[in-house]
Amino acid sequence: MADAITKSGFTAHDEKITARSSLFYRPQAKTGLMSWLTTVDHKRIGFLYGVFALFFFLVGGVEALLIRIQLAVPNNNFLSAQQYNEMFTMHATTMIFLAIMPLSAAFFNFIMPLQIGARDVAFPRLNAFSLWVFVAGAIILNIGWFMHDGAPNGGWFGYTPLTTRTFSPNHAIDMWVMGLQLLGVASIAASLNFITTIINMRAPGLTMMRLPVFTWMTLITAFLIVLSFPAITIALIELMMDRSFSTNFFEVSNGGMPILWTHLFWVFGHPEVYILILPAMGIISEILPTFSRKPLFGYPIVVFSGACIGFLGFGVWSHHMFTTGMGTVATAAFAMTTMAIAVPTGVKIFNWVGTIWGGHISMRTPMMFALGFIWLFMIGGLSGVMHSAAPADAQQHNSYFVVAHFHYVLIGGSLFALLAGIHYWFPLMFGRKVSEFWGKLSFWVIFIGFNTTFFPMHFLGLNGMPRRTFTYDPNMGWSNSNFIATIGAFILGVGVTIYFVVMVYTYFKGEKVKNDPWDGRTLEWSLPNPVPEYNYAVIPVVHARDAFWYQKQHKAEIEAEKAKAAKEEELHGGIHMPFQSLYPFIASLGLLIGGIGVSTMDSNPDPKVIVGKKLTVCFIGLAIFLYGVYCWALEGNEGYHIHLDNHGDDHKH
Amino acid sequence: MSSVASGAIDHHHDSTTSTGIPNKKLLMWAFLASDCMFFGCLISTHLIYRLHPPAGTPAATQVFSIELTSFSTFILLMSSLMMALAVNAIQKGNLKSMRASLILTIICGLIFLGCQVYEFNEFVYVKHLTISNSILGTTFFTLTGTHGIHVLLGVIWLTSMLIYSYTGRLTEKDAIDVESMGLYWHFVDIVWIVIFTVVYLLEYI
Numbered sequence: 001m002a003d004a005i006t007k008s009g010f011t012a013h014d015e016k017i018t019a020r021s022s023l024f025y026r027p028q029a030k031t032g033l034m035s036w037l038t039t040v041d042h043k044r045i046g047f048l049y050g051v052f053a054l055f056f057f058l059v060g061g062v063e064a065l066l067i068r069i070q071l072a073v074p075n076n077n078f079l080s081a082q083q084y085n086e087m088f089t090m091h092a093t094t095m096i097f098l099a100i101m102p103l104s105a106a107f108f109n110f111i112m113p114l115q116i117g118a119r120d121v122a123f124p125r126l127n128a129f130s131l132w133v134f135v136a137g138a139i140i141l142n143i144g145w146f147m148h149d150g151a152p153n154g155g156w157f158g159y160t161p162l163t164t165r166t167f168s169p170n171h172a173i174d175m176w177v178m179g180l181q182l183l184g185v186a187s188i189a190a191s192l193n194f195i196t197t198i199i200n201m202r203a204p205g206l207t208m209m210r211l212p213v214f215t216w217m218t219l220i221t222a223f224l225i226v227l228s229f230p231a232i233t234i235a236l237i238e239l240m241m242d243r244s245f246s247t248n249f250f251e252v253s254n255g256g257m258p259i260l261w262t263h264l265f266w267v268f269g270h271p272e273v274y275i276l277i278l279p280a281m282g283i284i285s286e287i288l289p290t291f292s293r294k295p296l297f298g299y300p301i302v303v304f305s306g307a308c309i310g311f312l313g314f315g316v317w318s319h320h321m322f323t324t325g326m327g328t329v330a331t332a333a334f335a336m337t338t339m340a341i342a343v344p345t346g347v348k349i350f351n352w353v354g355t356i357w358g359g360h361i362s363m364r365t366p367m368m369f370a371l372g373f374i375w376l377f378m379i380g381g382l383s384g385v386m387h388s389a390a391p392a393d394a395q396q397h398n399s400y401f402v403v404a405h406f407h408y409v410l411i412g413g414s415l416f417a418l419l420a421g422i423h424y425w426f427p428l429m430f431g432r433k434v435s436e437f438w439g440k441l442s443f444w445v446i447f448i449g450f451n452t453t454f455f456p457m458h459f460l461g462l463n464g465m466p467r468r469t470f471t472y473d474p475n476m477g478w479s480n481s482n483f484i485a486t487i488g489a490f491i492l493g494v495g496v497t498i499y500f501v502v503m504v505y506t507y508f509k510g511e512k513v514k515n516d517p518w519d520g521r522t523l524e525w526s527l528p529n530p531v532p533e534y535n536y537a538v539i540p541v542v543h544a545r546d547a548f549w550y551q552k553q554h555k556a557e558i559e560a561e562k563a564k565a566a567k568e569e570e571l572h573g574g575i576h577m578p579f580q581s582l583y584p585f586i587a588s589l590g591l592l593i594g595g596i597g598v599s600t601m602d603s604n605p606d607p608k609v610i611v612g613k614k615l616t617v618c619f620i621g622l623a624i625f626l627y628g629v630y631c632w633a634l635e636g637n638e639g640y641h642i643h644l645d646n647h648g649d650d651h652k653h
Numbered sequence: 654m655s656s657v658a659s660g661a662i663d664h665h666h667d668s669t670t671s672t673g674i675p676n677k678k679l680l681m682w683a684f685l686a687s688d689c690m691f692f693g694c695l696i697s698t699h700l701i702y703r704l705h706p707p708a709g710t711p712a713a714t715q716v717f718s719i720e721l722t723s724f725s726t727f728i729l730l731m732s733s734l735m736m737a738l739a740v741n742a743i744q745k746g747n748l749k750s751m752r753a754s755l756i757l758t759i760i761c762g763l764i765f766l767g768c769q770v771y772e773f774n775e776f777v778y779v780k781h782l783t784i785s786n787s788i789l790g791t792t793f794f795t796l797t798g799t800h801g802i803h804v805l806l807g808v809i810w811l812t813s814m815l816i817y818s819y820t821g822r823l824t825e826k827d828a829i830d831v832e833s834m835g836l837y838w839h840f841v842d843i844v845w846i847v848i849f850t851v852v853y854l855l856e857y858i
Binding site: 122123188192193195196199200201202206226227228229230231233234235237238241245246247248249254255256257260264267630633634 | 706
């Protein structure tokens with residue numbers, strides 16, 4: 001019926017689009033490549049984040065399988081030591097920055113504005129800019145594979161002095177630094193956008209304590225990003241200055257201290273892992289109530305715990321450094337704060353269990369992934385709190401016990417929640433539902449494969465197997481567990497493949513569903529599918545938490561409100577839509593070119609040449625970036641208006 | 654809504670947002686929080702290394718010229734005053750006064766940058782403190798250089814806004830853009846006050 005509204009009353013571009021000059025012509029393509037490059041629609045941007053994230057998830061998965069092949073048997077020579085270093089570096093960097101974070105961003109973009117009753121984010125072009133800069137960063141991180149210098153190989157945490165020019169003389173680390181800087185820019189820009197949107201663009205009646213938990217987690221994650229990324233930005237700048245301009249930040253002979261890198265990195269790195277898990281917790285907090293047909297148990301405390309985790313997350317970073325000799329006081333302090341942060345996390349788990357308890361449980365695929373999340377994340381959390389005891393960590397640090405821990409929280413936690421979210425919101429995004437049989441099959445194969453791979457690693461770690469070593473001796477007693485883990489990894493690979501094939505199949509040919517197939521509780525389910533370009537025909541008024549559930553119980557009241565609001569919106573000139581723009585893409589292109597110049601090209605040693613090839617490429621990149629930014633600023637932020645037929649009738653007039 | 658009906662623009666309250674704060678202002682404040690952490694890490698790096706000077710590190714008191722730096726600090730503070738006047742002017746729709754204040758802000762900013770360039774030259778060629786020959790040089794030039802780049806970007810932004818104001822397209826309703834720029838400029842000034850205290854003055858206690 002909603003489609004009838006849009007079809008009958010849709011009057012796009014009823015105002016003459018005033019282009020100031022041909023320079024500021026606003027792109028209008030709604031289909032085709034240009035429509036994607038110039039889109040400012042949060043739903044399309046979210047979709048693009050998702051597509052890129054899933055692509056890089058497969059890349060990271062291949063890198064993982066190569067690692068597991070190398071480790072399947074002792075003294076293997078499938079990968080050289082150098083290749084192995086590139087694999088574990090890139091597997092981690094790819095999975096963290098190019099898979100999990102952008103997949104979370106896909107949901108932030110698509111779902112969050114719908115949950116707060118908004119028509120888009122606060123700054124649509126900045127949103128597009130974040131997306132394209134993310135793509136630029138992803139490219140720079142990965143071009144090493146195609147170059148003589150090879151891919152980055154210093155570990156995803158890039159410890160100095162290994163990553164200084166002395167010990168990593170070629171450009172692999174430069175590409176790692178530049179790629180991460182661009183990803184940082186993208187993340188910060190996107191987070192500033194989300195903070196402004198959530199705080200300032202909520203529907204009337206939507207107070208902060210009525211926000212869906214996923215939106216709350218989006219907000220907390222955005223604050224974490226905005227406050228923690230500067231630490232790694234500075235660390236990377238200092239490393240780049242050391243590598244390119246002979247500064248002494250980490251140069252021991254001139255007074256530098258490599259441990260500074262470690263501190264700065266983990267001041268970022270610890271909040272980063274909360275950035276990876278909080279969105280997942282938000283998704284779970286949406287799915288469990290829906291499939292238990294009960295409101296979230298203890299909503300205020302779940303929100304407050306999320307905020308506590310975010311805040312305390314800045315106080316635990318040196319638990320990654322217990323064995324660096326910080327001294328008793330520092331070590332004890334960080335051990336205590338790390339134990340403390342387990343508390344709000346545990347509180348959330350109790351609240352999730354409380355949500356399911358006594359509910360009318362519907363064991364659909366999203367619910368199975370969500371239940372898997374609770375169990376597996378808890379195991380990961382238990383091994384985590386084992387790390388928090390510094391004396392025990394002296395044994396566990398740098399061993400496979402840590403690898404087991406973080407894969408349980410990252411795969412069992414973050415990934416399971418994101419996979420659940422894809423199934424859950426698929427009907428809203430694409431109007432189709434994934435088949436229960438294939439969804440559940442993919443869940444079980446992934447579940448079995450994942451546990452087969454990573455559970456043995458707890459024992460491998462406690463039996464002394466160190467991380468990041470490309471092979472091991474057959475006498476160590478590690479051979480059987482490693483072999484089992486490799487089998488598990490391939491089962492996991494099969495499970496992921498099934499999941500992907502099913503997803504793609506469902507996108508094209510899956511069972512079509514009407515809106516609200518799960519009898520949802522939050523506002524996004526009140527929309528028709530596919531969601532119209534402008535999201536809400538009428539901005540809803542919110543009366544309670546689980547706003548859509550209230551709407552379903554008070555249909556008459558809501559209808560009257562809607563009619564009144566529709567009249568008011570029409571009086572204000574209709575639905576305001578932003579114009580598309582190519583300049584965010586152009587600005588990102590400039591950053592990509594400049595970034596390639598900085599990180600992949602050699603400086604010209606000839607003193608007679610003032611502006612050599614490298615500087616030229618950098619200047620071209622800068623010029624394109626500035627051109628993009630200036631045109632973006634000068635093209636203005638007008639838009640066009642859409643007018644809808646008030647009665648939803650199929651009149652033509 | 655009533656302010657729209659009466660014709661006067663309310664520069665302090667935006668009724669279309671949930672909090673009443675304009676989106677652009679909230680964005681700039683959130684960005685400045687991030688930039689705060691950014692400078693905080695650089696300042697921390699300097700402070701940490703200050704406690705562990707290796708043998709042969711030049712003494713900062715032998716290198717710095719407090720007179721010059723005090724002068725440039727004063728100029729930057731005055732530029733913030735000019736910036737505030739510019740914002741006030743555009744909020745009243747007084748374009749001429751805004752342009753004058755912007756020009757003065759830019760001039761003060763350029764004088765500050767000029768002093769920085771002079772100071773850097775002195776340090777490198779006369780006092781022999783370079784970015785690569787000591788840890789003090791590394792942290793000092795990176796920190797103040799990063800701040801200087803922030804000032805330069807601000808000057809470029811101010812100049813662009815000034816030129817734009819001559820096209821006739823900048824009016825009172827765009828005051829929020831000038832105000833955002835003002836917030837950025839004041840932030841850069843405040844960071845300098847922290848740097849001046851923690852890098853320069855601290856050496857003399």
